[in-house]
Amino acid sequence: MTVDPGTFSYVSGLVHAEAAIVLGTGKEYLVESRLLPLMREGGFGDIATFVMAARTRQDDGLRHKIVEALTTNETSFFRDREPFKAFADVVIPELTRLLPEWSPIRIWSAACSTGQEPFSLAMLVTDHPQLASGRPVEILATDINEKVLQKARGARFSQLEVNRGLPAPMLVRHFERVDTDWRVVSQVRDLVSFRPLNLAQPFDLPCMDVVFLRNVLIYFDAETKVSILRRMRRVMQPHGYLFLGGSETTLGLDDGFERVQIGSTSAYRPLGLGGQSTDALTSRSVLSRLGANQ
Amino acid sequence: MLAIVIDDSKAMRLILTRIMQGLSFDVLEAADGREAIERMEQGPLPDVALVDWNMPVMDGLEFVHAVRRHEGWRSVALMMVTTEGEKAQLVRALAAGANEYVVKPFTPDAIAEKLMLLGVGD
Numbered sequence: 001m002t003v004d005p006g007t008f009s010y011v012s013g014l015v016h017a018e019a020a021i022v023l024g025t026g027k028e029y030l031v032e033s034r035l036l037p038l039m040r041e042g043g044f045g046d047i048a049t050f051v052m053a054a055r056t057r058q059d060d061g062l063r064h065k066i067v068e069a070l071t072t073n074e075t076s077f078f079r080d081r082e083p084f085k086a087f088a089d090v091v092i093p094e095l096t097r098l099l100p101e102w103s104p105i106r107i108w109s110a111a112c113s114t115g116q117e118p119f120s121l122a123m124l125v126t127d128h129p130q131l132a133s134g135r136p137v138e139i140l141a142t143d144i145n146e147k148v149l150q151k152a153r154g155a156r157f158s159q160l161e162v163n164r165g166l167p168a169p170m171l172v173r174h175f176e177r178v179d180t181d182w183r184v185v186s187q188v189r190d191l192v193s194f195r196p197l198n199l200a201q202p203f204d205l206p207c208m209d210v211v212f213l214r215n216v217l218i219y220f221d222a223e224t225k226v227s228i229l230r231r232m233r234r235v236m237q238p239h240g241y242l243f244l245g246g247s248e249t250t251l252g253l254d255d256g257f258e259r260v261q262i263g264s265t266s267a268y269r270p271l272g273l274g275g276q277s278t279d280a281l282t283s284r285s286v287l288s289r290l291g292a293n294q
Numbered sequence: 295m296l297a298i299v300i301d302d303s304k305a306m307r308l309i310l311t312r313i314m315q316g317l318s319f320d321v322l323e324a325a326d327g328r329e330a331i332e333r334m335e336q337g338p339l340p341d342v343a344l345v346d347w348n349m350p351v352m353d354g355l356e357f358v359h360a361v362r363r364h365e366g367w368r369s370v371a372l373m374m375v376t377t378e379g380e381k382a383q384l385v386r387a388l389a390a391g392a393n394e395y396v397v398k399p400f401t402p403d404a405i406a407e408k409l410m411l412l413g414v415g416d
Contacts, residue, residue: 081410159379159397163404167411168384168395177381 003028003035007051011035011066018067019144020200020224034069038062068145073215075113076164078120080214082265083243087210088124090262091241095209096130098239104136108208108235110199111216112141115152115192116161119184121212122191123174140205142197149194155184199228205235215245222253229254233270242268295415296338298322300330300357301346301375306398310344310375313402317415327352331360340370342414344405345392347376347383355390362391371412375400 003011011031012023023031035047042062044050054062078084095105107125109118118141125137143149162171162182175182197203199216211232217225232242233256242257243265244250250257250268257268297319299310304325311321322340324330326349334340343361347354354374361367373394374387384395394408409415 163396163400165407168388172384172388
């Protein structure tokens with residue numbers, strides 16, 4: 001089965017319009033593999049007929065399903081390891097030093113897919129000796145796709161999923177067996193809250209200390225990348241850290257970030273604080289938490 | 295880098311050997327824990343052992359205990375690759391000295407990622 005040019009053109013146009021994601025020529029295989037299950041579920045004989053039904057129906061249920069199916073991305077626990085190591089070894093110690101004890105550390109996993117990324121962060125938070133005193137930590141996990149969020153909220157993972165990237169000692173410490181699956185224990189689960197969010201549209205969130213926006217920008221066109229990074233900067237604390245995927249950068253898209261090297265990975269920090277002391281940073285950060293004008 | 299694949303199933307040894315060779319490892323094979331010990335005594339010492347649990351003669355858990363008792367073999371990373379998927383079994387294996395644990399079925403990516411966690415290989 002192949003996807004004809006007309007069908008591909010409609011689907012790529014729809015996904016770009018709804019989620020600003022670019023599906024260029026050569027991605028026909030992706031459209032086919034992602035839409036086949038929906039086609040079968042709907043009882044359609046081929047993808048062209050299924051897509052035609054989505055085009056012509058009054059309600060946008062099928063169109064929404066198509067967008068969802070094409071925005072689900074590859075994920076695994078502790079994907080690429082190094083950003084998580086930087087988070088635990090450098091970022092958390094720095095934030096605990098910088099922020100008053102009562103101030104929550106806010107972390108955002110933007111485009112969290114089925115939950116492996118925010119739960120990886122939550123496990124590191126739970127295990128971190130510098131957070132053992134009970135400092136509040138809030139992890140917000142968002143995704144455009146309601147279906148993956150539903151799975152993420154369940155916090156249940158198959159054996160194949162926990163085999164991917166999750167150290168065995170952490171599996172033992174932070175998961176319980178539920179039938180043939182593994183479920184994240186409540187102590188870790190409760191650190192994470194999930195909500196739907198479309199990065200391509202304006203969003204309103206509290207200021208974040210850490211943002212994981214990994215392997216997301218690659219799917220967007222340049223104009224959308226620019227607007228996403230601009231919005232990211234607005235919801236980041238001045239001392240905040242933004243982690244992107246290994247092949248992603250803010251360079252040439254947003255000059256309001258500076259790149260910092262942490263071990264063998266890199267992160268991006270909002271610019272404009274050169275020469276300020278740690279005390280000044282702390283005061284500004286605390287003021288912003290209290291909602292004061294800066 | 296050198297790996298030893300220890301499994302009484304010839305088919306499973308073949309699968310794991312191919313995965314490890316694909317990751318640029320040289321690979322030794324053994325059909326049970328005793329044979330693996332003998333191969334390690336003869337040398338060279340592997341960097342990592344992929345160990346099934348249920349095997350005749352000497353099972354995987356006994357093998358892990360034996361390796362960890364041996365002063366000169368502490369550097370060998372031990373990864374269980376088994377159908378034993380209960381949490382209690384994971385706890386036993388880790389307590390005995392296994393460093394990682396993969397439950398069958400697995401994907402080649404899972405093995406590669408676990409090796410990275412162990413700091414073995416690329």
